[in-house]
Amino acid sequence: MSLRHALLALLEAEPMSGYSLARFFEQSVAYVWHAPHSQIYPELRRMHEAGLISGRSEARGTHATKTIYTLTKEGRAELARWVEEVTPSQRERDAGYLKASYLEYASFASARKQFEAHRAHHEEQRRRWEAHVRNLENRDTDLLRIRLAQNAELADAVVAYKVHVYHGLIDRAKHEVRWATAGLKLVDELEAGFRAGKKAAPRKRRTG
């Protein structure tokens, strides 16, 4: 239940409403674990039912109200339990690599497009993460300021683990870019081989 624990971790920094939670989520954990608001609201309700968070109503403008959620003792304990526990690794499930292993069914043009899209995606991710890690290193994100103000003792660890994570993601993105680039080269080679084979032996098909 990663979503639940990500939310607990955010609320540990500061009590907030569902909406600001969703906004902070988008600016921090979503870089590692994406979740839309349609998943966050019901999860908050379930966490409330489970006693992990408590909610209090607060005025919003003149007519409306919003609920501010706060970690309970149980919520704090659950967060602690989760970080202590070793979670078994996720099973492999990579749609891009899966399709790449069957690209022999695709045209060369389409195979190229796939590798190009893969490369573009990971270049973009890399840029995003690099920008984010700079903010972390400068201790210049809203959440970080709140957390560091509260806990000067842990400040180094708070920043260091996150920086380590983002460096890991950046390296991974670089790897994906290299992989996609090598894939493009492979397509070129296969196409060259295919053309050469066709010219040399136009009907070399045999099933022996």
Next chain:
Amino acid sequence: MSLRHALLALLEAEPMSGYSLARFFEQSVAYVWHAPHSQIYPELRRMHEAGLISGRSEARGTHATKTIYTLTKEGRAELARWVEEVTPSQRERDAGYLKASYLEYASFASARKQFEAHRAHHEEQRRRWEAHVRNLENRDTDLLRIRLAQNAELADAVVAYKVHVYHGLIDRAKHEVRWATAGLKLVDELEAGFRAGKKAAPRKRRTG
């Protein structure tokens, strides 16, 4: 719908029963896309209803029967459509990295255990993929033999794309091992800093 297309790709090589499909799946695509048999059987039923595969009964022993599934024209077309199409990348969702970014809540001992487990997992994955890629390079897997016998013209591409995928996975696993190793070093440094800080200024807590 990656599962569906992975199954189509397997059936393209040879008609088979749900069980042998599940076995071949486990020995090939599962390295990239895991799925248990409890997901495969119902998906086959749905694919049959959708007209992508056809089934014929065959004797199994003296009393029982099994269903052998074959790709239909529609199934073949759907497979072709899928490989041609550029699938948007999956949203980021990595439970290990998520937890790693909140390891400041964990004990140093537990943080170490997590990185060690991460490293062990990816070392094991790497070994599995390396063994598999050797078989691919030697063209020595059951499925490959079937597919290469059918289509000598595409043989190079069939092997080359898969080898490219597994090399990518192996490099990625190496990256994860390096990342976890660096994580262990980081824990050591943080712990050393923590001890030093404690000795030098046993109650340096401040919230300014």
Next chain:
DNA sequence: GACTGCATGTAACGAGTTACATGATTGG
């Protein structure tokens, strides 16, 4: 005749996606 592996499923639940829906506030 008991055990192991082959073979095929169902059921209940939890997680995630996409689309829809509604109303309040704030700034121009």
Next chain:
DNA sequence: CCAATCATGTAACTCGTTACATGCAGTC
């Protein structure tokens, strides 16, 4: 007063996990 954006959800659906269930076939 109109648009943007704040704010909070629901609904329907698909996908994936875990556990349970059943019976045949070959072999020791």
